[in-house]
Amino acid sequence: MRAAEVIARCRTLASFSEDTDRVRRTFLSQPMHECHEQIARWLKPLGIDVRIDAAGNIRGVHRGAQLDAPCLLIGSHLDTVPNAGAYDGALGVVIAVALIEELHGRRLPFAIEVVGFSEEEGVRFGTPFLGSRALVGRLDDALLGTLDLRGVSVRKAIAQFGLDPAEMAHAELRQNTLGYLEFHIEQGPVLENLGLPLAAVERIAGQNRLEFTFLGHANHAGTTPMHLRCDAIAGAAEWIGAVERTALEVSGLVATVGKIDAKPGATNVIAGEARLTLDVRHSSDDIRARALENLTHQAHEIATRRGLSVREATVLNQRAVAMDPFLVSEIERAIAKTGCTPHRMASGAGHDAMILAEKVPSAMIFLRTPGGISHDPAESVTQSDVEKAIECGLHLLDQLASSPEGYKRTNRA
Numbered sequence: 001m002r003a004a005e006v007i008a009r010c011r012t013l014a015s016f017s018e019d020t021d022r023v024r025r026t027f028l029s030q031p032m033h034e035c036h037e038q039i040a041r042w043l044k045p046l047g048i049d050v051r052i053d054a055a056g057n058i059r060g061v062h063r064g065a066q067l068d069a070p071c072l073l074i075g076s077h078l079d080t081v082p083n084a085g086a087y088d089g090a091l092g093v094v095i096a097v098a099l100i101e102e103l104h105g106r107r108l109p110f111a112i113e114v115v116g117f118s119e120e121e122g123v124r125f126g127t128p129f130l131g132s133r134a135l136v137g138r139l140d141d142a143l144l145g146t147l148d149l150r151g152v153s154v155r156k157a158i159a160q161f162g163l164d165p166a167e168m169a170h171a172e173l174r175q176n177t178l179g180y181l182e183f184h185i186e187q188g189p190v191l192e193n194l195g196l197p198l199a200a201v202e203r204i205a206g207q208n209r210l211e212f213t214f215l216g217h218a219n220h221a222g223t224t225p226m227h228l229r230c231d232a233i234a235g236a237a238e239w240i241g242a243v244e245r246t247a248l249e250v251s252g253l254v255a256t257v258g259k260i261d262a263k264p265g266a267t268n269v270i271a272g273e274a275r276l277t278l279d280v281r282h283s284s285d286d287i288r289a290r291a292l293e294n295l296t297h298q299a300h301e302i303a304t305r306r307g308l309s310v311r312e313a314t315v316l317n318q319r320a321v322a323m324d325p326f327l328v329s330e331i332e333r334a335i336a337k338t339g340c341t342p343h344r345m346a347s348g349a350g351h352d353a354m355i356l357a358e359k360v361p362s363a364m365i366f367l368r369t370p371g372g373i374s375h376d377p378a379e380s381v382t383q384s385d386v387e388k389a390i391e392c393g394l395h396l397l398d399q400l401a402s403s404p405e406g407y408k409r410t411n412r413a
């Protein structure tokens, strides 16, 4: 069974880890070499030689019918978070290999390039998408100078991995790139809730990340009457409740306060300062902007009423990214051909596809994630869902091969 083999291969890749008893494979770590060697062993019998580009991405091309045929990229990322599961990222690369195997040497009007990105999660350098940024020409000097916790720069890490950062231009997409396709686990409960194995991703949500600081007056917890306090934690707590209520009222909006630090941080002292993070996401940039404005307004209203002050600092403001409408509708057709009900959804998480979408038509196919569990050893997929994904991918390749619109469109950039 090809789906069983795909799952077994994901587990094989998961065995290449920096930790002995759990999965951790960060950017340009030693186990990434083993991961590349294993993928090369799967591609070799298909007549595909791999190369590792200057950003550490593994690339292998299944030639098209003609030498100058345009190229469709299919892949995902090979790095993981600490204590990861076996499927986030790796599954998309392994499915790409399986699709080429299922062609049994057949040449399409376009080439297929399998790509396994070296870095997506942002674990080692605190900046995500280092691998895919190289393909769109955005792994620049500033990023190459970024340091990890041990003071090693991206540039030095690349050299230590045996690659030449000066060769970065060769990692970039070629002019005749047809598009980018990524299979990925949903990492959420939506498809399981709907009872569906697959979805076409039509948008990747935009997101804001901010830090809010409520300032009051620290004072004695025993001698300061309740009506004479300026309690920063109590004000922050009222606002946290408002954040949750506001998000519940707007369809598709997610807003999260994930972290609180209070000062001075003692049992018998009223907090003078409470620092909180806010993460807001929606597939519509307008709705997200309005929600953020509303939440910021509420923070100030609560602070003023309580005799506190509040200030906010933006950490990230990232626009939503649309997937390519033509590819999305072709994915829906392909899903329908597998006998499943097509479903369109937005991705609340960021993915390499949103980086590639800057330059080439890009789209994603989500696979149901049992229990919605991801970034955890319990992360899983079912064999039948993987089988549907492979079937969907093969239909999609056939559709693109028989549609002039599908393979004649090349790089929009």
Ligand SMILES: [Zn+2]
Pocket: 077, 088, 089, 120, 184
């Ligand atoms: Zn991922």
